[in-house]
Amino acid sequence: MKKSVNAILLLAGVCSAGLALGQQNSYYNRYDQDYRQDYRPSRRYEQSLDDRLDERREYNRRSDENRRYDNRYEEQMGRRYSAPMYTGHELSQAYDEGYEDGRRSVAVEERKEHKENYKNFTFGLYAGANSTRFEGEDVQGNKLSGRLGYQLGFFVRGGGRVYGQIGAEYLTSSSDFYQAGDGSTISDITSNVDQKYIHVPAYIGVKVAQSDRGISGVRIQIGAEYAAPLGVNNNAFNFSQSDFAAATVNGLANIGFDAGPLFLDFVYHYGFADVLNNVSNTKRRILGVNLGVKF
Structure with missing residues (x-):
């Protein structure tokens, strides 16, 4: 009997210990499950963390861009403020140089305008010598010095490569006249007569060659002139102005050479x-040479 009671008590103790140990394990398991469930990061927390990381990366990127912009700005401002400063004397000198440049520019424009006007309008003065004979007259054996005269004149020329020209000149012409008679020597029947004329020549000309400015070149001109006598010198034939025709017309041929203003x-x-x-046979033939200046 006593052994039975002891066995029952031992079995009861073992069962109690097993129940207690099972209850304890169950508590621990439930505690671990609740802890893991309570302290596990939620999907919302994980998503929020990703967003914060993205925001941080974006912030760092913008910070880098701002830093680069600031560096460029500081570099530009540094170059600007590091430019050399000018003194009052240097500024005054620069102003004077600018003023002179402006004057030179105006002068260049004036010269250019003058060149253009020069091509279209020219005024000239000239002087020269001439030799005269009459139609059909044989001058062989006669002294050329007895036939020399001179002329003074001016002209106005307008146009470009092809141009027109008109002017006026005072011309003295010397010619030998012959009169048949009973003279014993040639000097008794020959006399030199000086005539004075006003000529009004008009030309049409062309520059067969010219410089870029048109101021130098080679010209060919043809035209006509109105010739009016002003008087004659005292002569052996007693010619007076009334013995000469009131006006005559002469043809003109001219070849000219321009060298700058000359x-x-x-x-x-x-x-x-x-x-x-x-x-009869008193039609004049005159060969002249002129040297002049044009403006």
Whole structure:
């Protein structure tokens, strides 16, 4: 009996211990499950963390861009403020140089305008010498010095490569006249007569060659002139102004050379009418050379 009671008590103790140990394990398991469930990060927390990381990366990127912009700005401002400062004397000198540059520019424009006007309008003065004979006259054996004269004149020329020209000149012309008679020597029947004329020549010309400015070149001109006598010198034939035709017309041929403002012209005058009334073969032939300056 006693053994039975002891066995029952031992079995009861073992069962109690097993129940207690099972209850304890169950508590621990439930505690671990609740802890893991309570302290496990939620999906919302994980998503919020990703967003914060993205925001941090974006912030760092913008900070880098701002830093680069600031560096460029500081570099530019540094170059600007590191530019050399000018003194009052240097500024005054620069102003004077600018003023002189402006004056030079104006002068260049004026010269350019003058060049353009020069191509279209020219005024000239000239002087020269001439030699005269009459149509059909044989001058062999006669002294050339007895036939020399001179001329003074001016002209106005307008146009470009092809141009027109008109002017006026005072010309003295010397010629030998012959009169048949009973003289014993040539000097008794020959006399030199000086005539004075006003010529009004008009030309049409072309520059067969010219410089870029048109100021230098080679010219060919043809035209005509109105010739009016002003008087004659005392002569053995007692010619007076009334013995000469009131006006005649001469043809003109000219070749000229321009060298800057200077020019040289060779002119041939061809008379179409007799200069002495009622005397044939007195049409004048004049060869002249002129040296002048043009503006």
